Amino acid sequence: MIASVCHLFLALVGAPFLLSVINRTKAWIAGRHGQPWLQPYHDLLRLLRKGAVYSRTTSWVFRAGPLIGLAAVLTATTLVPFGQARALVAFQGDFIAFVYLLGLARLVTVLAALDTGSAFEGMGANREVWFSALTEPALMLSLAALAREVGGNGSLSLSVLHLGMSAAVWSRTGFVLALVAVAWVVVLLSENSRIPVDDPTTHLELTMIHEVMVLDHSGPDFAFILYGAALKLWLFAALFVGLLSPVKTGLPGVDSVIALAEVMGVAVGVGLVESVMARLRLPSVPQLLIGACAISSLAFLIERHGVLLP
Amino acid sequence: MTGLLEPALIVVILTNLAITASSRLAFGIRLVATQGVVAGLMPLVLSPEEVTVRLVVIGGLTVVLKGIVFPRLLDRTLRQAAVRREEDPPFGYKASIVGGVVTLGLAFWLTGPNRMPLPAPLASPLQLPAAVFTLLTGLFLIVARNNALNQVLGYLVMENGIFLIGLALALEEPLLLEMGILLDVFFGVLVMGVAIFHISRAFDSIEVDELTTLKD
Numbered sequence: 001m002i003a004s005v006c007h008l009f010l011a012l013v014g015a016p017f018l019l020s021v022i023n024r025t026k027a028w029i030a031g032r033h034g035q036p037w038l039q040p041y042h043d044l045l046r047l048l049r050k051g052a053v054y055s056r057t058t059s060w061v062f063r064a065g066p067l068i069g070l071a072a073v074l075t076a077t078t079l080v081p082f083g084q085a086r087a088l089v090a091f092q093g094d095f096i097a098f099v100y101l102l103g104l105a106r107l108v109t110v111l112a113a114l115d116t117g118s119a120f121e122g123m124g125a126n127r128e129v130w131f132s133a134l135t136e137p138a139l140m141l142s143l144a145a146l147a148r149e150v151g152g153n154g155s156l157s158l159s160v161l162h163l164g165m166s167a168a169v170w171s172r173t174g175f176v177l178a179l180v181a182v183a184w185v186v187v188l189l190s191e192n193s194r195i196p197v198d199d200p201t202t203h204l205e206l207t208m209i210h211e212v213m214v215l216d217h218s219g220p221d222f223a224f225i226l227y228g229a230a231l232k233l234w235l236f237a238a239l240f241v242g243l244l245s246p247v248k249t250g251l252p253g254v255d256s257v258i259a260l261a262e263v264m265g266v267a268v269g270v271g272l273v274e275s276v277m278a279r280l281r282l283p284s285v286p287q288l289l290i291g292a293c294a295i296s297s298l299a300f301l302i303e304r305h306g307v308l309l310p
Numbered sequence: 311m312t313g314l315l316e317p318a319l320i321v322v323i324l325t326n327l328a329i330t331a332s333s334r335l336a337f338g339i340r341l342v343a344t345q346g347v348v349a350g351l352m353p354l355v356l357s358p359e360e361v362t363v364r365l366v367v368i369g370g371l372t373v374v375l376k377g378i379v380f381p382r383l384l385d386r387t388l389r390q391a392a393v394r395r396e397e398d399p400p401f402g403y404k405a406s407i408v409g410g411v412v413t414l415g416l417a418f419w420l421t422g423p424n425r426m427p428l429p430a431p432l433a434s435p436l437q438l439p440a441a442v443f444t445l446l447t448g449l450f451l452i453v454a455r456n457n458a459l460n461q462v463l464g465y466l467v468m469e470n471g472i473f474l475i476g477l478a479l480a481l482e483e484p485l486l487l488e489m490g491i492l493l494d495v496f497f498g499v500l501v502m503g504v505a506i507f508h509i510s511r512a513f514d515s516i517e518v519d520e521l522t523t524l525k526d
């Protein structure tokens with residue numbers, strides 16, 4: 001229990017640091033020095049000290065968006081296991097709650113974007129919803145495959161899946177897990193608006209997706225959105241290493257350190273992907289996402305038909 | 311000893327999905343070649359303890375033909391026709407991946423327990439679904455693509471599927487029969503290559519839609 005609370009604080013404090021790791025990785029590849037390690041925290045503090053500007057055409061929906069969005073992501077954080085400990089909240093079926101809490105966060109962001117009445121933000125909302133509709137089946141199907149594979153008696157709890165993961169499972173069904181891992185890399189990049197789906201560094205360009213929805217938010221509201229996005233990246237990285245990494249010693253403290261290193265490793269991986277790849281053309285993004293869906297359906301079908309004998 | 315079998319079958323399934331999704335013809339040729347090589351080596355993977363001269367000869371011939379000869383022939387045709395990709399197939403690429411997944415589900419359903427009687431238990435339960443899926447993918451490519459070269463690829467994928475089904479149902483096929491099939495496929499690809507060349511000469515494209523404008 002205490003370990004779970006510690007891990008929750010670690011997530012809350014460490015999330016913006018992942019952005020720094022990605023940024024420094026990209027800078028290192030490009031031969032630049034990069035921004036200071038604590039820059040994301042300074043950015044958040046600066047925004048929190050500012051006042052917010054609200055357009056007269058917006059309603060309470062616009063103001064509620066960042067608050068509800070951050071609240072939903074924070075709630076989802078309590079469901080994700082880390083290290084050797086269970087998540088703070090764990091119940092049968094919590095991964096469905098996890099996926100839909102993140103869905104709720106997206107919904108309020110989209111509604112806030114539409115509330116401004118800006119055609120530009122409507123376009124971003126359109127793309128965000130279209131792409132997330134394609135990543136959600138990929139995430140759900142691969143979680144379902146994992147639940148059958150690792151959870152034993154069809155357990156639908158992230159914490160149970162996390163504790164059931166071991167090197168033995170990998171040696172038995174490595175290729176199903178490899179398929180799930182490939183699908184999740186695409187889901188992670190897409191859900192967090194990273195290259196090759198979206199470019200987080202572009203501003204005011206017709207190609208962007210997530211950034212364009214939040215153009216009208218300012219001050220603390222924008223800080224909430226940025227912090228929520230960082231936390232979401234942490235959540236997906238923690239889920240990725242927690243449910244797929246077999247490296248476990250059984251010692252609580254050591255496992256937490258290993259998991260932390262793995263999460264940072266995921267951030268370095270994202271940085272490497274962003275350094276070597278260009279953003280995909282917008283029409284070919286759905287193809288990538290549908291491909292991820294196809295791969296996770298394959299994992300699910302193999303699992304569903306009991307191909308792998310224990 | 312089926313340690314390599316299931317990864318090999320998954321590679322076959324993944325190449326099928328990739329072929330339905332790729333618009334670049336050269337990439338499609340590579341994918342079909344990879345699939346042919348993996349399928350050709352399947353008999354050796356299935357029974358590594360009893361590798362006979364027969365198995366090695368057939369496996370080697372299949373690899374040489376499907377992995378080297380066919381890609382070269384098709385690449386040459388592609389260069390002559392000066393086409394790089396099929397832009398606008400009757401069944402779009404995104405829809406094709408979805409179609410591929412539906413076909414995969416169909417293949418698993420068709421080969422499910424008690425639905426398809428088998429002469430002997432299989433080395434892997436994935437064997438028959440992968441084989442049927444390959445067959446259906448080939449059929450799908452022939453129907454859903456307009457480009458003559460893509461249709462040839464569909465034909466080759468279908469042949470791989472039939473080969474895999476044969477492997478699942480009867481490991482010991484007569485040598486003469488296997489040789490005959492390989493010879494047929496070889497001449498099939500050779501003749502189709504020539505036909506595509508002539509289509510490209512006559513119409514400046516290798517879309518088979520153009521053939522409907524032919525009059526006698």
